[in-house]
Amino acid sequence: MENTHNPKNVPRPKVSVNEHRLLVDPNKSKKLAAMANKLPVDLSVKALPASVPKAVSGLKSELDIELQQARGLIDKRINEIMNSLPQGKREKLFSLRFGSVAAIKSLAITAAFHKLAIHAPHTNLRVLKSVNYHGDTV
Known part of the structure; x- marks a missing residue:
C-alpha cells in the first residue's frame, strides 16, 4: 500500500496574511464616528524620556552616529x-506582542530591528550588532 500523505511529493500552498486595523470602516459606522468625534484631536504618544546622554563616552564616532540613528528609528517605530x-x-497590547519597551531597548540593535520589523538599509548594522539601545555591549 502506498503512502498518499508523503510531504516530500506534495507541494504546499503559500499562505499570505493580511493585517487590518479595523473590521469596520470608520466612515460607515455611526458609533465609531461618534467615538472619534469625542476624542481630542491630538493623540500623539510621546516617547519615553531617554535617560541616555546624546554622546555615549568611550564609543567610536562612527558607532555613536549609527547608534543615534538606530535609536531614532526604534523610537519612531515604537x-x-x-x-x-x-x-x-x-502598553499591555504592545507588551503582549513585542515585550516591554525596556526589554526591547535591552536587546541588541539588530535583534530590536528584527523584532519591530524595521527595515533601514542605510543603517550599518554590522557596527551595531553587539550594542544595545543604551550603548552597552550585549
Missing part, C-alpha cells in the same frame, strides 16, 4: 505601533 493600538490598552 510610537507608530503604540499609536495604532487602542488608547487604554497600548
Whole structure:
C-alpha cells in the first residue's frame, strides 16, 4: 500500500496574511464616528524620556552616529505601533506582542530591528550588532 500523505511529493500552498486595523470602516459606522468625534484631536504618544546622554563616552564616532540613528528609528517605530493600538490598552497590547519597551531597548540593535520589523538599509548594522539601545555591549 502506498503512502498518499508523503510531504516530500506534495507541494504546499503559500499562505499570505493580511493585517487590518479595523473590521469596520470608520466612515460607515455611526458609533465609531461618534467615538472619534469625542476624542481630542491630538493623540500623539510621546516617547519615553531617554535617560541616555546624546554622546555615549568611550564609543567610536562612527558607532555613536549609527547608534543615534538606530535609536531614532526604534523610537519612531515604537510610537507608530503604540499609536495604532487602542488608547487604554497600548502598553499591555504592545507588551503582549513585542515585550516591554525596556526589554526591547535591552536587546541588541539588530535583534530590536528584527523584532519591530524595521527595515533601514542605510543603517550599518554590522557596527551595531553587539550594542544595545543604551550603548552597552550585549
